[in-house]
Amino acid sequence: MISFERVSKRYPGNIDALADLSFSIEAGEMVLLSGHSGAGKSTLLKLIPAMERATRGSVIVNGQNVSALKRAAIPFLRRNLGLVFQDRKLLYDRSVFDNVMLPLAIAGFPPGDVQRRVHAALDKVGLLTREKARPITLSGGEQQRLAIARAIVNRPAILLADEPTAHLDEAYAIEIASLFRAFNQVGVTVVIATHDERFFSSYATRRLMLSQGRLAA
Amino acid sequence: MKLWLFQHRQACALALRKLRLAPFSTLLGVLVVGIALALPATGQMLLDNFLLLARNFSAQPQISVFAALNAGKNEIGAIEARLKQHSGIKEVRFVARDAAIARLKEAAGMAEIINSLPENPLPDAFVVLPHGTDTAQLEKLRDEISKWHMVEHVQLDSAWVKRANAILELGHISLALFSGFLGLALIAITFNTIRLQILTQREEIELSRLLGATNAFIRRPFFYFGILQGLLGGGAAWLIVTGITYLLRQPLNELVTFYSFDFSLQGLQPMQTLLLFVAAALLGWIGSWLSVGRFLRNADFT
Secondary structure, eight states: OEEEEEEEEEETTTEEEEEEEEEEEOTTOEEEEEOOTTSSHHHHHHHTTTSSOOSEEEEEETTEEGGGOOGGGHHHHHTTEEEEOTTOOOOTTSOHHHHHHHHHHHHTOOHHHHHHHHHHHHHHTTOGGGTTSOGGGSOHHHHHHHHHHHHHTTOOSEEEEESTTTTOOHHHHHHHHHHHHHHHHTTOEEEEEOSOGGGTTTTOSEEEEEETTEEOO | OHHHHHHHHHHHHHHHHHHHHOHHHHHHHHHHHHHHHHHHHHHHHHHHHHHHHHHHHHTSOOEEEEEOTTOOHHHHHHHHHHHHHOTTEEEEEEEOHHHHHHHHHHSTTHHHHHHTSSSOOOOOEEEEEESOOOHHHHHHHHHHHHTSTTEEEEEETTHHHHHHHHHHHHHHHHHHHHHHHHHHHHHHHHHHHHHHHHHHTHHHHHHHHHTTOOHHHHHHHHHHHHHHHHHHHHHHHHHHHHHHHHHHHHHHHHHHHHTTOOOOOOOOOHHHHHHHHHHHHHHHHHHHHHHHHHHHHHOOOO
């Protein structure tokens, strides 16, 4: 489903974020990407939706070589991925419903479908009663659940999450972790980057440990 | 196709919402566009009316033939006969010098001046209506008559029509230049409005890209915004021009009755109104196209 072949990423100033990385993730896996901050977890995740491009090597997602993808093809790659960003990237001037609706509007779903799918996604993360609320009135855990609802509303086959439990109380973090597990159980391939793996370790099928841009066994 | 329509409707609705949510800046934007469009449109309207008025004058070119002051009755009769027989002339009206001065005396303040004159300074004259309106032909006729015996001067009334045409031509060129500059200004205005909007929505645009939005999806609402602002501005311009027409019509009518012309100030013609709106929408679209295009090229947040 996702495979990295001898991937290196060098940022300007000769900073090697990833060096000669090779691994592959099969459909239905739940992979934990761990390591200290600065180990290259975020960079690795960003290579998958082409938010960053590899300096060397190839990143294959769903049989497509992302590193060689044309600019015009990138939007269509992203529509098949569910992304949970480290900084959540919620739109605070829109309602909960409108935030979740955004990926569907972008992909051009007809209005009837949109409402049904948004409600389904909000229901899964337990925010159905808050659809008219503004994100700012939600708690930290609820905001993270909102970000997850937006990521899964498209029913993507792959869900990528960057530090989804950061800045959350333990109770909230456990809740979030079980959400990811639930998605994985219905067949979604899940990749989670976290420096705090205790919430996920019992659910993950595999753990990739990054250290200074390399895989540490 | 249905989806395409739906996406466009959605983008249009979004643009409308943006206009509605910021009524003050919308009003300002529309006013600026409206005034910028109203200036050349008013110019066109006035020019068209001038043209109409000019046609009113020159519908029937006239030739005034003035006899020499010392011409006797027989010589005048000879001129009249030759004019009446001429194949290029449709109608001849004789204006006797006595009748002419009598008419002049009726004009306010002229009687005293004329009475103080030792003798009648006016010559006998003929007002000639020629066949056809071709300027070259008329000029030939004028030159021919002026060579006749006891003809002092021949005045072709179309000379001023030529001058008026030259002025009109100048007016058209100035107006075209003026419109061109204001068109550029309009593009710049829309460009800037859209640029400011993009800046305030940067976060949303970047997020949309990360969620798989194509450039077309991002552009669309801004295009609609540019077009809608242009159309509203076009509406404002139309109101301004129509208002000016309405305000000028009454005083102009009073003025025109002095000269006994059949003339009433015309507003913009339907075709011109259509053109006004099309130009407004087009300029708005170009402005937004340039603005969003520049942003998408420069912002390299893939």
